[in-house]
Amino acid sequence: MKRRNFLKNATLTTAGLAVGSTLASCAESDSKEKKVITTPQASLPLVIATWNVPNATAKAWEILNNGGSVLDALEQGCMVEEADIKNQSVGKGGRPDRDGNVTLDACIMNKDGNCGSVVYMKNITHAITVARKVMEDTPHVMLAGKGAEDYAVSIGMKRENLLTEASKKEWKEWLVEKEYKPIINIENHDTIGMLAIDKNGDISGACTTSGLAYKMGGRVGDSPIIGSGLFVDNQIGAAVATGMGEEVVKTVGSFLVVELMRKGKSPQEACEEAIKRIVNKPNSDYKNFQVGYIAVNKQGETGAYSIHEWFSMTKFQDGKNENIQSDFFNKTV
Ligand code: SD4
Numbered sequence: 359m360k361r362r363n364f365l366k367n368a369t370l371t372t373a374g375l376a377v378g379s380t381l382a383s384c385a386e387s388d389s390k391e392k393k394v395i396t397t398p399q400a401s402l403p404l405v406i407a408t409w410n411v412p413n414a415t416a417k418a419w420e421i422l423n424n425g426g427s428v429l430d431a432l433e434q435g436c437m438v439e440e441a442d443i444k445n446q447s448v449g450k451g452g453r454p455d456r457d458g459n460v461t462l463d464a465c466i467m468n469k470d471g472n473c474g475s476v477v478y479m480k481n482i483t484h485a486i487t488v489a490r491k492v493m494e495d496t497p498h499v500m501l502a503g504k505g506a507e508d509y510a511v512s513i514g515m516k517r518e519n520l521l522t523e524a525s526k527k528e529w530k531e532w533l534v535e536k537e538y539k540p541i542i543n544i545e546n547h548d549t550i551g552m553l554a555i556d557k558n559g560d561i562s563g564a565c566t567t568s569g570l571a572y573k574m575g576g577r578v579g580d581s582p583i584i585g586s587g588l589f590v591d592n593q594i595g596a597a598v599a600t601g602m603g604e605e606v607v608k609t610v611g612s613f614l615v616v617e618l619m620r621k622g623k624s625p626q627e628a629c630e631e632a633i634k635r636i637v638n639k640p641n642s643d644y645k646n647f648q649v650g651y652i653a654v655n656k657q658g659e660t661g662a663y664s665i666h667e668w669f670s671m672t673k674f675q676d677g678k679n680e681n682i683q684s685d686f687f688n689k690t691v
Contacts, residue, residue, distance in 0.1 A: 400658020405674040407552040408600040410681045414438040415674035428556040432564040436486040439550045443522050447548040450483040451522040452568025454529050457575045460520035463582035464489040464566035469592040473499055475582040479506040481517040486566045532572055551598030553654050563588050563596045579603025585613035595619045595655035602647035609635050615653050625653035626661030633663050633687050
């Protein structure tokens with residue numbers, strides 16, 4: 359199930375539209391022979407997400423399979439995790455910063471290259487909905503803090519206390535030690551990054567998180583930053599990141615993955631290269647943090663790679679979910 363499944367390309371063909379079956383059909387000069395370049399066929403729609411989030415991917419796929427829009431699919435898929443108080447990395451129930459404030463980051467990007475995001479937003483569960491509204495209904499791409507929260511209320515969203523008793527109790531326990539050590543992201547993962555291809559072959563993506571647990575007040579990670587936490591180019595593919603956001607921002611990680619695919623790398627190869635950029639930096643402290651990428655290309659091939667183990671991708675295709683353990687760089691630790 360591990361490496362073998364993880365590396366395999368999406369070659370299934372069933373219901374839905376198959377893309378990329380014929381990239382080019384080049385007639386030779388005498389037109390007797392035709393050279394046909396084929397690529398793997400992927401069954402559409404297709405949804406992938408970081409970590410093990412089967413309810414979120416199932417929701418998104420169902421919307422797409424019923425002919426819904428890819429943005430509705432991504433938004434509602436992400437909302438599943440934002441509303442789940444057991445997921446302490448996203449939305450309501452997220453772990454707070456060191457002052458006890460739950461602050462959310464989210465972004466969304468569509469097939470036309472438009473995007474919207476919210477950063478450091480308090481008191482609103484569905485950050486992804488606000489990010490989408492920023493994209494669709496404002497002249498801006500990013501709203502922060504109180505401005506984002508006030509905007510959310512102005513469009514009818516209600517203020518809520520996002521700090522659950524469970525997260526509050528853990529935070530109080532953490533305060534006793536007060537040692538900030540997000541070692542390989544054990545303290546906080548399950549940020550949801552989701553990429554989807556609709557039945558027409560168009561790609562969009564979304565990402566939502568409460569960020570790193572016990573971060574400094576005001577800290578913003580990679581997840582709402584277009585190019586770092588998420589990037590979509592509908593001609594090429596899309597990528598989304600999870601893990602130590604500071605490291606992703608420093609390498610503009612998701613944009614890098616998409617650019618590597620543009621240069622001809624598969625999604626798998628592109629994710630691996632982007633992770634190696636981080637671990638190969640001079641004096642990289644990579645043994646002490648986790649970063650993971652997932653990616654999809656226009657042909658519906660997918661890939662995922664991380665620094666350490668314990669990263670997985672959920673893939674919903676052909677009416678079924680699969681949780682795929684990621685291959686990883688640091689196999690010796
Ligand atoms: C951040 N990248 O705020 C996020 C955290 C994360 O799984 O992905 N957690 O840096």
